[in-house]
Amino acid sequence: MGLKLLAFDVGGTEIKYGIVENALTITDKGFVPSPKDSFDSFANTIDSIYRQYKDKVEGIAMSLPGFIDVKNGRCNGGGSLRYNNGLSIGPLLEEKCGCKVVLENDGKAAALAEYRYGALQGCGNAAVFEIGTGVGGGLIINGQIVRGRHSTPGEFSFLVSDSREFYDYANMLGNNCSTTFLLNTYQRRTGSSEPIDGREFFVRMPEDPIAQETLNELCENIAKQIYNLYWLLDLEKIAIGGGISRQPIVTEKIKEKFKEVVEKSFTGQHHFQVEIEIVPCRFGNDANLIGSYINYLENR
Numbered sequence: 001m002g003l004k005l006l007a008f009d010v011g012g013t014e015i016k017y018g019i020v021e022n023a024l025t026i027t028d029k030g031f032v033p034s035p036k037d038s039f040d041s042f043a044n045t046i047d048s049i050y051r052q053y054k055d056k057v058e059g060i061a062m063s064l065p066g067f068i069d070v071k072n073g074r075c076n077g078g079g080s081l082r083y084n085n086g087l088s089i090g091p092l093l094e095e096k097c098g099c100k101v102v103l104e105n106d107g108k109a110a111a112l113a114e115y116r117y118g119a120l121q122g123c124g125n126a127a128v129f130e131i132g133t134g135v136g137g138g139l140i141i142n143g144q145i146v147r148g149r150h151s152t153p154g155e156f157s158f159l160v161s162d163s164r165e166f167y168d169y170a171n172m173l174g175n176n177c178s179t180t181f182l183l184n185t186y187q188r189r190t191g192s193s194e195p196i197d198g199r200e201f202f203v204r205m206p207e208d209p210i211a212q213e214t215l216n217e218l219c220e221n222i223a224k225q226i227y228n229l230y231w232l233l234d235l236e237k238i239a240i241g242g243g244i245s246r247q248p249i250v251t252e253k254i255k256e257k258f259k260e261v262v263e264k265s266f267t268g269q270h271h272f273q274v275e276i277e278i279v280p281c282r283f284g285n286d287a288n289l290i291g292s293y294i295n296y297l298e299n300r
Helices: 039-053 089-097 106-117 179-190 198-207 209-233 248-264 284-299
Strands: 004-010 014-021 025-033 059-064 100-105 126-131 135-141 237-241 277-280
Touching: 004 039, 004 106, 004 284, 014 039, 014 284, 025 039, 025 284, 039 059, 039 089, 059 089, 059 106, 059 284, 089 100, 100 106, 100 284, 106 126, 106 135, 106 237, 106 284, 126 209, 179 198, 179 209, 198 209, 209 237, 209 248, 237 248, 248 277
Parallel strands: 004 059, 059 100, 126 237, 237 277
Antiparallel strands: 004 014, 014 025, 126 135
16 A cells, blocks of 8 residues: 555646545545635635545645745745745645645646656656646656756746747737637637636537637647747657647647648758657646655655
């Protein structure tokens, strides 16, 4: 029997959770909406879930958005749940729940899971690209997860996609490579006053030309950024994660658009072979739960 932990994957829209044992065994999975108003609401939500399982687990492993200082359990900013910015979330939750709490950034957690047990095993240089409320990610360089001095590596949301409009917030990757972009663009193009979620979008998509057009645009945006990452880091492989990565068409469409980007680029015109493999994350929605478990073991 391995160590049992209650793992949380905190996102801007949902908090997913499950009991994780031996890294790859996950039971009692569930999800709740992410509180939008305050850290107190967030802490109460975590505590209420923990109390259901406290007699079965030895601690809490958590992944969440933002620049996460793993050593001190602190969110130093950048998260989609802005009330967490600047707070020592780990120690505060430890006091609230009465157990050990170890934090990790969501993209880095996914990269840890995929590198140790999943789609990125054996890679020297690789990355996870997580499509969610924003755009998360994690980098593996020379076989090591890259944390950096300020915990910013892999925060793809903050990259600017058009230098001519550098100061326009709309040109950040988080605004044109995310599920938020996909759904907001679709709603605007259909003229609907009713927002939809990702699940409903992919139900409609096979018979909806506007949905197909919007997905094409999202995947082309992502493909262009993978092209940039290739030249910056010489990546062997990039794994696509986030909620919509459960849809096989997403990774396939990104691969299709990436091929088009290369063919139209300077390198394509000169027949230079760009060698990068684009694959779905092996663990899908479970990647952050597994990665936060691994991180707990290494940083408790």
